[in-house]
Amino acid sequence: MNVKDLKLTPEQWVSLLLKYGVPASALTGKATPCPMCSGTDRFTYDNRRGRGDWICRHCDDGNPKAGDGFDLICRFSGITFIELMHELSGGSLDAARNDARTLAHASPAPGVKRKADPAFVEKRLTSMWDRAKPSATGDLLMRYLRTRIPGLTAPAPQALRLGMLEYRHEKKVIGTWPGILARFELPDGRLGTLHRTYLERSAPAKAQIVSADGEILDSKLNDMTLNPLAGGAVRLMDPVDGEIGVAEGLETAYGAHMLSGVPVWNCLNCNLLRQFVVPEGLGIRVVHIFVDFDKVDPKTNKSPGVAAGVELAKRLRAEGYTAIIHRPKLRGTDFADEWVQYAASRSAVHVPPVSHSGAMLAATL
Structure with a gap:
C-alpha cells in the first residue's frame, strides 16, 4: 500500500482517527489537551495539508511534535506504521x-x-x-x-x-x-x-x-528456559478441597474456572499438559483436565488437545489420582470460547459459575 496514493476527505480522516481511539475532543481544529502527552491547550488538529495533520507545541520531551494522521494513530495507539498499513490494506x-x-x-x-x-x-x-x-x-x-x-x-x-x-x-x-x-x-x-x-x-x-x-x-x-519444563505449570490459583484443574493456555484456564468453579493452572500447550506432574505437599487428590477440542489431525486421526488430556488422565489414574477430563461442546473451540458463548447466551457478564461444566469424556478414553 502506497500511503501517498491514499486520499481521504476531512470527514474520512476524522472517522479513521476515531476508529483508532483518538478522542473526538482532540479533532475540533481548536487548541485542546494533547491526546499523547495530556498537556493543556498544546495540541491542534488542523488537517492543513489534507493528511490528517496535527501539531503539539510542547510534547513528551518538551519539544514540538507534528505529523500526519498516520503518525498520530501510531503514536496514540502504540501500533507500528507497518502494522497500520497492513490493517488498512485489508490484511487479516x-x-x-x-x-x-x-x-x-x-x-x-x-x-x-x-x-x-x-x-x-x-x-x-x-x-x-x-x-x-x-x-x-x-x-x-x-x-x-x-x-x-x-x-x-x-x-x-x-x-x-x-x-x-x-x-x-x-x-x-x-x-x-x-x-x-x-x-x-x-x-x-x-x-x-x-x-x-x-x-x-x-x-x-x-x-x-x-x-x-x-x-x-x-x-x-516463552523466554529463556532455566530448567526443563516437563511437569510444570503456571499456578494461577490455590487448590481447593484437594482439587486442581489444568488447561493449555491462560485464557482457557480462566474460562474453565468460570464454567466449573475449579481452580485451574496453565500448562502453556498440549505437550506440556500431557507431561503435567502433581506437586507434592499441596494435598491434591483430584485433577480436572480441561482439554482443547481441536480439529482432528489427519496424520494421527486424533484431536491433539483431547489426545494429550487422555494420555495425562491415564498416567494420573495409574499414580492413584482421580483424573476427570472435560472438553468443550463444539469441535474447534476451547473453554475460553465456551465461556464467552455461555456468557453471551445469558446476556450478562457477571454469570454465576456452572459447577463442572463442559462435556465430560468417558473414563475409558
Missing part, C-alpha cells in the same frame, strides 16, 4: 494468529537455540520478574483478562505480573510493549521459564507485532 492478522495457534499444538514449548549459561538465564529471568509489577485490580493485565473472559471474578494471581517487555526478532530489539509475565514453576517449585503475552500499549488486547519486512510475529512467547 486474526488468520495469521489462528495459524500460529494450530502450529503450537504440534510443537513443543519454544526454547533457546543455544546453550546459555544457567547463571545468566537465572539472572535474566529474576531481573525481569522483579522489575514487573504484581497484578492488581484495574491494571492492564486484569483488564485484558476480563476482556477475554467477560465477568471474570478470579482474584489477581501471584503467578502473573505486568511489565514493559522488549521484543526481539532475529537477535534485534524491534520495540517495547507492555506484557504479562507468567511464572512457570516445576513440581518442586523451581522456576522453569517466564511466558510472555505482549499487549497493546493503550488497549486490553494482544499486541499486533509486525517485523520491518512485514512478518507477523507471535504475541505469545
Whole structure:
C-alpha cells in the first residue's frame, strides 16, 4: 500500500482517527489537551495539508511534535506504521494468529537455540520478574483478562505480573510493549521459564507485532528456559478441597474456572499438559483436565488437545489420582470460547459459575 496514493476527505480522516481511539475532543481544529502527552491547550488538529495533520507545541520531551494522521494513530495507539498499513490494506492478522495457534499444538514449548549459561538465564529471568509489577485490580493485565473472559471474578494471581517487555526478532530489539509475565514453576517449585503475552500499549488486547519486512510475529512467547519444563505449570490459583484443574493456555484456564468453579493452572500447550506432574505437599487428590477440542489431525486421526488430556488422565489414574477430563461442546473451540458463548447466551457478564461444566469424556478414553 502506497500511503501517498491514499486520499481521504476531512470527514474520512476524522472517522479513521476515531476508529483508532483518538478522542473526538482532540479533532475540533481548536487548541485542546494533547491526546499523547495530556498537556493543556498544546495540541491542534488542523488537517492543513489534507493528511490528517496535527501539531503539539510542547510534547513528551518538551519539544514540538507534528505529523500526519498516520503518525498520530501510531503514536496514540502504540501500533507500528507497518502494522497500520497492513490493517488498512485489508490484511487479516486474526488468520495469521489462528495459524500460529494450530502450529503450537504440534510443537513443543519454544526454547533457546543455544546453550546459555544457567547463571545468566537465572539472572535474566529474576531481573525481569522483579522489575514487573504484581497484578492488581484495574491494571492492564486484569483488564485484558476480563476482556477475554467477560465477568471474570478470579482474584489477581501471584503467578502473573505486568511489565514493559522488549521484543526481539532475529537477535534485534524491534520495540517495547507492555506484557504479562507468567511464572512457570516445576513440581518442586523451581522456576522453569517466564511466558510472555505482549499487549497493546493503550488497549486490553494482544499486541499486533509486525517485523520491518512485514512478518507477523507471535504475541505469545516463552523466554529463556532455566530448567526443563516437563511437569510444570503456571499456578494461577490455590487448590481447593484437594482439587486442581489444568488447561493449555491462560485464557482457557480462566474460562474453565468460570464454567466449573475449579481452580485451574496453565500448562502453556498440549505437550506440556500431557507431561503435567502433581506437586507434592499441596494435598491434591483430584485433577480436572480441561482439554482443547481441536480439529482432528489427519496424520494421527486424533484431536491433539483431547489426545494429550487422555494420555495425562491415564498416567494420573495409574499414580492413584482421580483424573476427570472435560472438553468443550463444539469441535474447534476451547473453554475460553465456551465461556464467552455461555456468557453471551445469558446476556450478562457477571454469570454465576456452572459447577463442572463442559462435556465430560468417558473414563475409558
